[in-house]
Amino acid sequence: MTTAEATTTPAAAPAAHIAIEPSILYFGTPVVLLTTENDDGSANLAPISSAWALGRTVVLGLGRDGQTAYNLARRPEVVVSLPSPGQWRAVERLAPLTGRSPVPASKPPGCRFAPDKFAAAGLRPEPSDTVRPPRVASCPLQLEACAELVRPDASGTFVIVEAVVRKVHADPAIVVPGTDHVDPAAWSPLVYNFRHYFGLGPELGRSYRAETPSARNRATHSDVAASPPNV
Numbered sequence: 001m002t003t004a005e006a007t008t009t010p011a012a013a014p015a016a017h018i019a020i021e022p023s024i025l026y027f028g029t030p031v032v033l034l035t036t037e038n039d040d041g042s043a044n045l046a047p048i049s050s051a052w053a054l055g056r057t058v059v060l061g062l063g064r065d066g067q068t069a070y071n072l073a074r075r076p077e078v079v080v081s082l083p084s085p086g087q088w089r090a091v092e093r094l095a096p097l098t099g100r101s102p103v104p105a106s107k108p109p110g111c112r113f114a115p116d117k118f119a120a121a122g123l124r125p126e127p128s129d130t131v132r133p134p135r136v137a138s139c140p141l142q143l144e145a146c147a148e149l150v151r152p153d154a155s156g157t158f159v160i161v162e163a164v165v166r167k168v169h170a171d172p173a174i175v176v177p178g179t180d181h182v183d184p185a186a187w188s189p190l191v192y193n194f195r196h197y198f199g200l201g202p203e204l205g206r207s208y209r210a211e212t213p214s215a216r217n218r219a220t221h222s223d224v225a226a227s228p229p230n231v
Ligand SMILES: Cc1cc2nc3c(=O)[nH]c(=O)nc-3n(C[C@H](O)[C@H](O)[C@H](O)COP(=O)(O)O)c2cc1C
Pocket: 031, 044, 045, 046, 047, 048, 049, 050, 051, 061, 062, 063, 065, 066, 067, 068, 069, 091, 092, 094, 095, 096, 097, 098, 099, 100, 111, 192
C-alpha cells in the first residue's frame, strides 16, 4: 500500500469511539484578528477563531462581555485580518488581554486590560480604505467589513455577528499573478486546534470547484477559470 492510499483508505476494523466531555470544542478553525473602534476613537484588537465566510458575509462568534462585542454593538465597522502561522506568538501575546475596563468578571483568571493592543502584540496598524478601524499591516489577508447583524446566541453567553465585506486586501505574494485568486499553495491560515496553534500541512487534493491548479500540477496546468464564488 502506498503512503497516499494509507491516508485515504479507512482501516478494516476501526477502534470503537469513546464518549468524552471535552471542556472546549475548538476543532481547528483559522485565527482572525478583529479591529474595532473604541468610544474614544482608538482601536481595539482581538484574536478570535470563531469566524467563517458565506459569500461576502463573515460570521463571527464573540464573548458577550468583551470590548469587541461592545464596540460592534455601537460602531459596526470592523477589519478582519488573517495572520499567517508564523505570527502565532503575536496572537498569543493578545490572548490574556481585553480592551474592556474594568475587566469583566466573566474573563478568565489573569486577563488584564490593555488600552493599546497593537503595541502589546508588537503589530503595526495600517489605515483602512472604507472603514475607520485600521488593518493589521503584517497580515497577508485583510477584510474591511461592516457588521449588519449583531445578536445574542442561543446560550446568551456570546453574540453572533454577521459582517459584510466591503474590500479585500491581499499580500501580492499570496495572489495568483494577474488574477483575483488567492493561491492556496502560497497562503496558509493560522489554525487554532484545541488551544494549540498549527499551520496547514501539504495539499491533499482539490475541490471540483477549485479555480487554481493543485500545487503538484502547477507547472503543467493553467486551469484558472471564472466561476461563481461560494463554497
Ligand atoms: C487563538 C484565540 C482564539 C480565540 N477565539 C475566540 C473566539 O472565537 N471568540 C471569542 O469571543 N473569544 C476568543 N478568544 C478570546 C478573546 O481573544 C479574548 O476574550 C479577548 O479578551 C477579547 O478581547 P476584547 O475583550 O478586547 O474584545 C480567542 C483567543 C485566542 C488567543
